[in-house]
Amino acid sequence: MLPATAVYHFPWELKPSAIADGTSVRTFGRLTCYRPEDSTAILSSHHASIKYQVSVQTSCVEPFNPLCGALYIVLGEIENTEEGSGVMLRARVMNCVDGVDLALLQKAINEQRSFFQKSEDNKGSTSG
Amino acid sequence: MEAEQAASEDEPPSLLWGLDPVFSAFARLYIKDLLLMRESRQVPGIYLYKSHPIFQVDILGTVVFKREREDFYSYGVDDGTGVINCLCWKSEKWKEPEEPFKGGRAASSSSAVGPSGGFNVEEQLRRLQQAQRGASMLEIGDLLRVRGSVKTSRGQREIMSSNFYKVSDPVMALQISWMQELPQLYRRCYQKPFPLSDGEPGTCATTTGGQASFSSLLGRATQTLRDFLREKEVRRFRPYDVEHLLLPLVPQLPPLTGSEQASAAGPSVPSHTRHLLSETLRILQQEGTLFRRVLSQDELYHVTEQDKDLLMAIRDVIQQDSKRQKYAEKGCHILHILSSVRRRYSQSLSRQALEVGLRFLESSSDIISTSDCHYTVV
Numbered sequence: 001m002l003p004a005t006a007v008y009h010f011p012w013e014l015k016p017s018a019i020a021d022g023t024s025v026r027t028f029g030r031l032t033c034y035r036p037e038d039s040t041a042i043l044s045s046h047h048a049s050i051k052y053q054v055s056v057q058t059s060c061v062e063p064f065n066p067l068c069g070a071l072y073i074v075l076g077e078i079e080n081t082e083e084g085s086g087v088m089l090r091a092r093v094m095n096c097v098d099g100v101d102l103a104l105l106q107k108a109i110n111e112q113r114s115f116f117q118k119s120e121d122n123k124g125s126t127s128g
Numbered sequence: 129m130e131a132e133q134a135a136s137e138d139e140p141p142s143l144l145w146g147l148d149p150v151f152s153a154f155a156r157l158y159i160k161d162l163l164l165m166r167e168s169r170q171v172p173g174i175y176l177y178k179s180h181p182i183f184q185v186d187i188l189g190t191v192v193f194k195r196e197r198e199d200f201y202s203y204g205v206d207d208g209t210g211v212i213n214c215l216c217w218k219s220e221k222w223k224e225p226e227e228p229f230k231g232g233r234a235a236s237s238s239s240a241v242g243p244s245g246g247f248n249v250e251e252q253l254r255r256l257q258q259a260q261r262g263a264s265m266l267e268i269g270d271l272l273r274v275r276g277s278v279k280t281s282r283g284q285r286e287i288m289s290s291n292f293y294k295v296s297d298p299v300m301a302l303q304i305s306w307m308q309e310l311p312q313l314y315r316r317c318y319q320k321p322f323p324l325s326d327g328e329p330g331t332c333a334t335t336t337g338g339q340a341s342f343s344s345l346l347g348r349a350t351q352t353l354r355d356f357l358r359e360k361e362v363r364r365f366r367p368y369d370v371e372h373l374l375l376p377l378v379p380q381l382p383p384l385t386g387s388e389q390a391s392a393a394g395p396s397v398p399s400h401t402r403h404l405l406s407e408t409l410r411i412l413q414q415e416g417t418l419f420r421r422v423l424s425q426d427e428l429y430h431v432t433e434q435d436k437d438l439l440m441a442i443r444d445v446i447q448q449d450s451k452r453q454k455y456a457e458k459g460c461h462i463l464h465i466l467s468s469v470r471r472r473y474s475q476s477l478s479r480q481a482l483e484v485g486l487r488f489l490e491s492s493s494d495i496i497s498t499s500d501c502h503y504t505v506v
Contacts (some may be wrong), residue, residue, distance in 0.1 A: 001213045002204040004193050005160075019283040026208060061269070073300070075190065075269075093190060093269040098300040112208075115311035117320075117444075 003092070006075045008109045011045040011052045014087045016080050025089070026075045028097070028105070029054055034066040043072060054089055061094040070098035142170040143346065145181040148322055154186035154275045157312055159210030162187075162278060163285050175278055179322040185287060186211070186275045188295065188306050191266050201264075201294075205272055207305075213286040214274045216264070263293045271291045271295040271303070315354030326350050349374050349408045355418060363434045367405055367427055374401055374408070387422070430482045440472040442485050443505075446495050450504045459497070459504035 006024040012087075014027060029052075039059040044119025045052050056074055058064070075093035130164045145151050157165075159175060162185060165175040175182045192211060193204025266272055273419050276289035297303055356362070376402050409429065412418045418429045432438065445468040447456045455464075466482050488504060491493045495503050 002191070002213060003206070005210050006190075006192070006206055006208065008208050065424045068476060075192070092192065095269055097298065097300050101299070101304070104304055107301060112307050115314070119314075 007114050008112075010106070010109070011054050011098055012047045012050070014052075014054055014078070015090075016087050019078050019087075021078060023078050025078060026073065026078070027054060027089070028071060028073045028102070030070055031066060031068050034058075034068065036062075036077050038071075041066070045073065054087060056094070057088060057090045058094060059090075061091050063103075063114070064094055067096060067098065070096050070101055071102070079080070134145050139168060139170060139176060139402070140166070140179055141179075142174075144272070144322075145174070148180055150180045150317065151183060155180075155182050155318065156185045156186045156310060157182070157318065158188060158310065159189065159205070159207050159212045161209075162212060162287075163210050165278070165285075173279075173500055178319055180318060182275055184275065186273075187214075187273065187287070188273050188303065191268050191270050191272050194266065194268055201266075203266060203274075205274065213284065214272070214276070214289050214292065215286060216289045216292045217258070218398075218433050219264070249268055259403070266294050271297050296455070313453065344379055345404065346411070347409055348377055349404055352377070353408055353412065357417075357431050357434075363436075364428055364430050366429070367409065371401065374404055381436065391482055407434070414480065416478065416482070416484035417480040419474070419477055419478070421474040432481045434490045435485075436474060438469075438477075438481075439485055439489060441469050442482070443489060443494055445469055445472065446503055447505045455504070459499070459502035462501045465503065 004024040006026040008029050009025045010017070011027050011029050014025065019025065027043075029045045031041055032044045032053075033042040039057060039062060042057045043054045043056060045054075054074075056076070057079070057089070060076075073093075073095045074089060074091045076089045076091040077090040079090055105128050140148075155177070161177060165177050166232075167183060168174045168176050174182075182473060187205060187207060189207035190256070191203045192204075192206045193213075195202040199218055201218065202217060203214045204211050205214050224461060229411065273295050274287055274289045274292045276287045276291070279286055279288050353370060356370065356373055359367075378398065406484035409418065413420070413429075417432060419432055420427070420428065421430055442465065445465055446460055449460050449464070450470070462479070462482070465486070466477070466479055467499065469482065470477050485496065490497060490503075493506055496506050497503050
């Protein structure tokens with residue numbers, strides 16, 4: 001009954017083939033385009049001089065106040081589309097977090113990931 | 129089967145759970161750990177995370193599921209590692225005020241300042257209730273902070289909240305600091321084993337359960353011996369004089385290999401009593417409560433505070449040296465006193481025992497400390 005856990009992913013990790021269809025993820029990006037008639041939005045982000053885009057289906061979170069150029073955190077399920085290189089996310093939660101320190105958020109996510117990795121390694125080594 | 133046995137052996141005895149600070153605190157664990165925690169075999173309703181007994185938890189996460197009933201809300205909270213259900217009871221205070229009240233005060237309710245020009249308590253109370261209601265009614269996507277106890281109902285883990293509120297975190301400052309804080313809490317606190325002994329962890333080589341009982345036993349034994357020496361004003365004693373004091377504590381020890389009850393002569397004293405006694409005496413020596421004047425085959429212990437010769441020697445050293453110009457103003461340093469008393473009284477006197485003697489003399493106003501480590505006569 002409860003939805004699946006939405007783990008943090010960076011926008012550049014959401015490649016069409018990397019993540020299975022239906023996985024719940026949490027990611028962020030700047031709102032560059034919003035089409036209310038299609039209920040689609042595009043979130044873009046930059047990483048290592050490459051621009052990444054994530055398409056978001058916003059039918060479940062409407063109406064929301066779209067601020068173009070503002071940073072958003074989106075939580076939803078991945079739907080791999082055939083066309084183009086983009087990945088589609090069906091949003092369940094869309095929060096504006098404009099003003100967030102992206103570098104700090106990235107650092108916090110990486111710290112958490114390395115902590116989980118170390119715990120897994122410790123568990124593996126003690127049980128093995 | 130073996131894993132289960134190992135797991136049940138890992139559980140510290142429930143009597144000692146109160147010693148673990150994590151037990152009394154609202155533990156900030158990841159939701160995935162809350163879902164995987166196993167229930168204690170000793171007390172159902174308490175859960176164990178790495179041998180720490182967990183009763184109350186504190187979580188922060190996004191609401192991804194909401195269900196409202198007459199008396200409570202059921203929010204599904206997702207913190208990025210797991211999703212858990214939280215039962216949040218509605219409060220009487222938040223219910224909408226009745227209509228007749230509203231109608232009567234329509235004129236004056238809009239302003240905070242009442243007709244008399246003073247502070248309008250009813251208006252403030254109404255605003256407070258509105259704010260409280262606002263903080264408790266959440267929608268999907270809001271950030272929720274919940275503190276409450278963990279329960280398992282119908283096979284599902286959930287949190288029965290005692291305190292919950294909507295968190296306003298527009299730039300994710302709180303969520304980021306939470307993400308950074310939890311790994312540190314885990315490393316410093318939750319992943320460390322249950323704090324059973326405050327001394328060296330390697331003294332007792334038995335299982336965790338055995339270690340718990342031995343260190344608590346040691347604590348009781350040292351206290352028993354201290355009380356006895358103080359009440360009877362014992363000046364000197366040998367180990368066999370006080371062995372009988374520890375016998376009542378002994379049956380609680382887990383039995384060692386076979387039955388080692390037989391001894392050479394006199395009343396039978398099991399070897400683990402002797403081990404307990406030697407550990408107790410070692411701890412009291414380290415504290416300075418006891419000391420051995422002469423290190424020989426004969427184990428004769430002197431009780432520091434009762435040894436008049438030692439106290440007189442300390443006082444004489446300080447008295448005589450304080451007359452010298454070198455020490456007149458500042459007093460004698462503790463290390464100087466230590467070397468003089470060792471020469472005069474006992475070579476094997478420890479610094480801790482000297483400190484106990486000095487404190488005793490100071491409390492009876494024979495000497496006074498001029499600074500942290502200097503003493504002079506009164």
